[in-house]
Amino acid sequence: MMYAAIMGYGTIGSGVAEILEKSRERIACGAGHEIKLKYVLDLRDFPDSPVADRIVHDFKVIEEDEQVKMVVETMGGVDPAYPFVKACLNAGKHVITSNKALVAAHGTELLQIARDRHVNFFFEASVGGGIPIIRTLYRCLTGEKILEITGILNGTTNFILTKMDREGAAFDRVLREAQELGYAERNPEADVEGHDTCRKIAILTALATGKEVHYEDINTEGITRITDTDFRYAKMMGTSVKLLGISRIQGGKVYARVAPVMIDKEHPLYSVCGVYNGILVKSDMLGTSMYYGSGAGKLPTASAVVADMIEAAQNADANVSFGWKAEQQAIADRGEWESRYFVRIAGDAKDHAEQVKAAFGEVRTFVLEGADEYAFLTAKMSEERFQKAAIAFDGERQKNGEEGIRQIIHAELEED
Amino acid sequence: MMYAAIMGYGTIGSGVAEILEKSRERIACGAGHEIKLKYVLDLRDFPDSPVADRIVHDFKVIEEDEQVKMVVETMGGVDPAYPFVKACLNAGKHVITSNKALVAAHGTELLQIARDRHVNFFFEASVGGGIPIIRTLYRCLTGEKILEITGILNGTTNFILTKMDREGAAFDRVLREAQELGYAERNPEADVEGHDTCRKIAILTALATGKEVHYEDINTEGITRITDTDFRYAKMMGTSVKLLGISRIQGGKVYARVAPVMIDKEHPLYSVCGVYNGILVKSDMLGTSMYYGSGAGKLPTASAVVADMIEAAQNADANVSFGWKAEQQAIADRGEWESRYFVRIAGDAKDHAEQVKAAFGEVRTFVLEGADEYAFLTAKMSEERFQKAAIAFDGERQKNGEEGIRQIIHAELEED
Numbered sequence: 001m002m003y004a005a006i007m008g009y010g011t012i013g014s015g016v017a018e019i020l021e022k023s024r025e026r027i028a029c030g031a032g033h034e035i036k037l038k039y040v041l042d043l044r045d046f047p048d049s050p051v052a053d054r055i056v057h058d059f060k061v062i063e064e065d066e067q068v069k070m071v072v073e074t075m076g077g078v079d080p081a082y083p084f085v086k087a088c089l090n091a092g093k094h095v096i097t098s099n100k101a102l103v104a105a106h107g108t109e110l111l112q113i114a115r116d117r118h119v120n121f122f123f124e125a126s127v128g129g130g131i132p133i134i135r136t137l138y139r140c141l142t143g144e145k146i147l148e149i150t151g152i153l154n155g156t157t158n159f160i161l162t163k164m165d166r167e168g169a170a171f172d173r174v175l176r177e178a179q180e181l182g183y184a185e186r187n188p189e190a191d192v193e194g195h196d197t198c199r200k201i202a203i204l205t206a207l208a209t210g211k212e213v214h215y216e217d218i219n220t221e222g223i224t225r226i227t228d229t230d231f232r233y234a235k236m237m238g239t240s241v242k243l244l245g246i247s248r249i250q251g252g253k254v255y256a257r258v259a260p261v262m263i264d265k266e267h268p269l270y271s272v273c274g275v276y277n278g279i280l281v282k283s284d285m286l287g288t289s290m291y292y293g294s295g296a297g298k299l300p301t302a303s304a305v306v307a308d309m310i311e312a313a314q315n316a317d318a319n320v321s322f323g324w325k326a327e328q329q330a331i332a333d334r335g336e337w338e339s340r341y342f343v344r345i346a347g348d349a350k351d352h353a354e355q356v357k358a359a360f361g362e363v364r365t366f367v368l369e370g371a372d373e374y375a376f377l378t379a380k381m382s383e384e385r386f387q388k389a390a391i392a393f394d395g396e397r398q399k400n401g402e403e404g405i406r407q408i409i410h411a412e413l414e415e416d
Numbered sequence: 417m418m419y420a421a422i423m424g425y426g427t428i429g430s431g432v433a434e435i436l437e438k439s440r441e442r443i444a445c446g447a448g449h450e451i452k453l454k455y456v457l458d459l460r461d462f463p464d465s466p467v468a469d470r471i472v473h474d475f476k477v478i479e480e481d482e483q484v485k486m487v488v489e490t491m492g493g494v495d496p497a498y499p500f501v502k503a504c505l506n507a508g509k510h511v512i513t514s515n516k517a518l519v520a521a522h523g524t525e526l527l528q529i530a531r532d533r534h535v536n537f538f539f540e541a542s543v544g545g546g547i548p549i550i551r552t553l554y555r556c557l558t559g560e561k562i563l564e565i566t567g568i569l570n571g572t573t574n575f576i577l578t579k580m581d582r583e584g585a586a587f588d589r590v591l592r593e594a595q596e597l598g599y600a601e602r603n604p605e606a607d608v609e610g611h612d613t614c615r616k617i618a619i620l621t622a623l624a625t626g627k628e629v630h631y632e633d634i635n636t637e638g639i640t641r642i643t644d645t646d647f648r649y650a651k652m653m654g655t656s657v658k659l660l661g662i663s664r665i666q667g668g669k670v671y672a673r674v675a676p677v678m679i680d681k682e683h684p685l686y687s688v689c690g691v692y693n694g695i696l697v698k699s700d701m702l703g704t705s706m707y708y709g710s711g712a713g714k715l716p717t718a719s720a721v722v723a724d725m726i727e728a729a730q731n732a733d734a735n736v737s738f739g740w741k742a743e744q745q746a747i748a749d750r751g752e753w754e755s756r757y758f759v760r761i762a763g764d765a766k767d768h769a770e771q772v773k774a775a776f777g778e779v780r781t782f783v784l785e786g787a788d789e790y791a792f793l794t795a796k797m798s799e800e801r802f803q804k805a806a807i808a809f810d811g812e813r814q815k816n817g818e819e820g821i822r823q824i825i826h827a828e829l830e831e832d
Binding site for chain 1: 442443446447448540546548552556557558559560681684686687699703704705706707708710713715716718719722723726727737
């Protein structure tokens, strides 16, 4: 028998309690012990819930109960999750969290405390919801040198972009729909501005490099400026636009960013639609692999928490070696990032042909029936080179009193 | 330091030796010990290879060397792989194999010996090449009740079907091309008749149920009767045809089969193309997840073997609990299998409309421009019911001296 506590009885916390009850035997079989829920910490009472008799309001009860060997943190946010988790680890308890903000901000320190105290700090549910990506990295790709991780890591934005793609609808309308359906928060900023994806790709990059990654170093763009017009071009081009967290480890440097990216049907992440998440990993021996599943939702995310609880129970007396050390991983300058670019410009493609070629080199041009604009796709180039070209080109346009570039989207497409 | 031996210096065996050398430090770091290759067993000599000094021809050298704690079996086939592996386990050595024929035929016994001797018998590379599907099942989905596993498990047939789909080419021509490219064997039967897929889905089913599965019990059809005409309809219908191994655990029964199946763009396996493999898992809490990667090839497969070696080193003194017990899992009668059916018939759809409806119920009809035939898609029904209808319908046709049904393909498509 192993006693556990849950801190935070929200969607995920209640899901964990539900699975612990429903799958009790299977979990006991996998863990080698029955895992028994002793406390649920929450400010609220839940008199009608199955855990009513286990609700406590005082963290000290959990911290000081030596019977509790395993604590699940599903409160979210950094405060008080951070001091609570730290105190649990210091008290020699395993901690499992679904909290990406906590892991991205304090993972290095919490992993070190876990190592020092011979317990485990697991956070599978913090990235990709139910997709077992973190365990795959440290259990399955252990001998691999990771070269790239690219992920659709946020279900809300993927739901929005999928709907924009399929229905040709505008961002604002689809966002409202997503909010009504409960797929987007009333304050959607963390999702649509890419902050959530940024924390997740920071965690994956830290695991891939074994070093600390400051998520603030990762250049992050959201999807708020993606329009239905972009998707009209995408349809014509056989592509779609996805919000990707990308991390590339090349020549001793780490390149990372979060941005909406145009990809085509050949890309393994193209068919990751709706609220699903998908994570593509390139590594030196295995090559390309991809992991797909529910990126959010009560039971899928809680399932990942429970998988961590089972692994903690299996390793009750030992720290499982993974995660990253304190050394900091620098993120390469964004100007060095290489990509193709999808660019939309007011006016007539034929009139600009020479100027476009002079500024951007050879491009592929696309014209939308009946639109007052056109688009082109550049060859692969560094962001620095592209930005210089764009500024020069826009300068020319403005001198002539013409409208400048309307849209720029990164494109991960094979060269024509 | 941990000493290992490889039995069989073919494609995968030499890949394992290569990775052990190239990734030595990373492997030592993951395994907790350096893994040193002491012997390579092969009938041949490899005087110019990097393992020339470690080649042995006598299995006894490995069996009797107590320093060798870990043996990799990459010979393929059952004889002498089976007696060699058994002897190694009995000698208290961990065994890692990539050999699906061995695991499908003798997995139950070998897993039991490993448990009895407190060593490990791992076989990640036997299914899905480099895709970490087996470890995912026992490490990540430990607390999940598996409801379905559906996989594209054979790269050769997927390469052939993908080419038929994209180029509209006939089976025979594409098979010859695949043989010339080295993607198909000169004797392609094990692949194109579905036997390889059958063994792999049997292994996955045994892992999902925890019981022994006799692969002979799994109804297996290959792809040799799939034609370019089928793909012309598929294109019209927005579908494709893939060779799937499917296992469903429903209401205490296990349904399993290998067959070419028509799926559409919404299916997560639709975009698994070429020599890639993909495995979709449905489980009670996590829902749908999917794992994608190189299903074959020297380094991807060898990478999965090395991941097993690392796990064996991490658990040098303990048997990792997974696999299946001796109790036999019955496979439900194929007549109970539920599916939609794609059916092609000579003649004119309008002339047959009433008879088709009488036999098969409501169907969706498809007519190929300029063809002397048509096709329809039935609603979901049991194979028993479908077969009865097909026999009755064919009987009618034959009585009138007309050609009967030309083609029947299972279809996993949402109801219209």
